[in-house]
Amino acid sequence: MFPVVLHDDKATQMSVVAYALAEVCRIAPEEAVRLMLLVHNEGKAEVACYTSADEAERVVAQMHFHGIDATVAVTQ
Template identity: 45%
Template sequence: MTSTLEHLDTEGAVRASVELPWRTVVWDDPVNLMTYVSYVFRSYFGFARAEAERLMLLVHTEGRAAVATGNREAMERHAQAMHGYGLQATVERVEP
C-alpha cells in the first residue's frame, strides 16, 4: 500500500511530464532553397525577416532549428504545416 505522500509525488511527476512543452524542429534538406525556407518562416509563423533568416541559417548550418514551442497538439499542427510547404519537420519534447 502506498502512502498519501508517495501518491501525491507520483501525481506531481505525471502532471509535470504532461505540462512540459514541446517544440517543432525544421530539418535541413538538399531540396529547398534558403530563400524559400525563410519565406515559409515569415509567411506561416509571421516572423520578421531578420528572425526568419536567423532560423533559416540555423537550419542550413546546424542542420536543424526549433521554430516553435508550446503544447504538443499545436506543435504537431506546425509540423504538418511545414510538411505541406515541403519542409522536413518533427516534434520533440523540450527537456528540462
C-alpha cells in the same frame, strides 16, 4: 512545451524555408532568415515552441505542406 525542429534537407530552397517560417510561425522576416541559416548551417534547429501539442503538430503539418522537413521534439 512542444518545440518544433526544422531539419536541413539540401533540396528545399532557403528562400522557401525563410518564407514558410515567417508565415507559419508568424515571425519577422529577419528572424526567419536567421533561423533558416541556423538550420542550414547546423543541420537542424528548434525554430518555435508551443504550449499545445496540437499547435506544434499544426505547424509541422504546414511546414510539410511547404516541403520542409520538420518534427515536434520529444521533451521531458
